[in-house]
Amino acid sequence: MDTFFGLRERGTTPRTEVMAGLATWLTMVYIVVVNPGIMAAAGIDQGAAFVATCIAAAIGSALMGLLANYPIALAPGMGLNAYFAFAVVGGMGIPWPVALGAVFVSGLLFFLVSVAGFREWLINTIPFSLKLGIAAGIGFFLGLIGLQGMGVVVANQATLVGLGHLSDPKVILACLGFLLIAGLVARGVPGAIILGIIIIALAGIPFGLTTFNGVVSLPPSLAPTFLQLDIPGALGIGLVGIVFTFFLVDLLDNAGTLIATTHRAGLMNPDGTVPRLGRAMLADSCGAMLGAVLGTSTTVSYIESAAGIQTGGRTGLTALVVAGLFLLTLFLAPLATSVPGYATGAALLFVACLMAKSLRDVNWDDTTDYLPxxxxxxxxxxxxxIATGIGLGFVTYAVVKAIAGRGREVSGAVWLIAGLSVLKFALGAG
Known part of the structure; x- marks a missing residue:
């Protein structure tokens, strides 16, 4: 393992990698509950979608660990699954097999540009200031998700967001859990995030906030969705915009996640480029195609991998551990779903605070750098x-640099992404 993954070279151990994999799995296992529900809204069998979600996450994570040697896990992406179910199938009336075909075609396009090295060039030429902004932005994004899961932030019709009921036992436990995790990390306790999640979940049992759903159950059949995608239907001229949206959002979301996680793990090169990016892109693109074949929306790199990285994960062994746990989840769904959202929300908020630190390295003396x-x-x-934030940042960077008379500092890749983002916004895709 040390020879293949370079454990000693990256200052880690098998035990640390296993703990990191467990931390990542705990913070992203919610997808095996959420994604099947969203797929069911598109008319897909929910049991088959559950199995497809677990298998896609397992194989995608294993590919990332073996090909790129990164502690990054994959699973069907939030946001893309909502676009699939509610915009494409629900809003446009596209049959779900055709929509799965569009996901596969976008993944194939993703694969081709990855093999050609185009996407690697695209991401590595992103300005360092934008990479820092992406890392911090994903931290803020995680923070909002975490605060929602904790019940601290709730929807408000007048102000969009508002303060939750702080007297609610769930909210109190979540806040105490966040402080517990922070304190344990400050004391250097190994596996602090995992311990925090477990303690919060156990503390909720007396209040009826944590429900023990059992341990083992047989997985449902995958037959209703396996190989049901309609690729010829997806190649119709009317679906070009849908394929393009899947491709662009997948590209930007994965780019943001890779930049944020490699920066947080200390794996980014001194010049701001991401090593072995081409291999990571291959894992992502294969995961996207695999998800469509199994019967779920686009599989992407998960920003929740930051929880494992914070626990000490530095190699692909972490991703392999996550892959194994998702295979076990096929049979341990009742146990996996016993961990309440407020417990993982506290962990996500803590990781968000850590990721926001990347803003300290922004050049605050240059308006054209810090503003975008x-x-x-x-x-x-x-x-x-994530994709919209990246798109708006690129447009801002290119335009502000041009107005400031420094347009030569904007690379062709930045102009390309800015232009594609404008086109995406014009098409009404978020």
């Missing part, structure tokens, strides 16, 4: 979309 970074960071949580 801040726009990127703020737009992600306020639009509830």
């Amino acid at each position: 970074a801040i726009v990127t960071a703020l737009a992600m949580p306020f639009t509830f979309s």
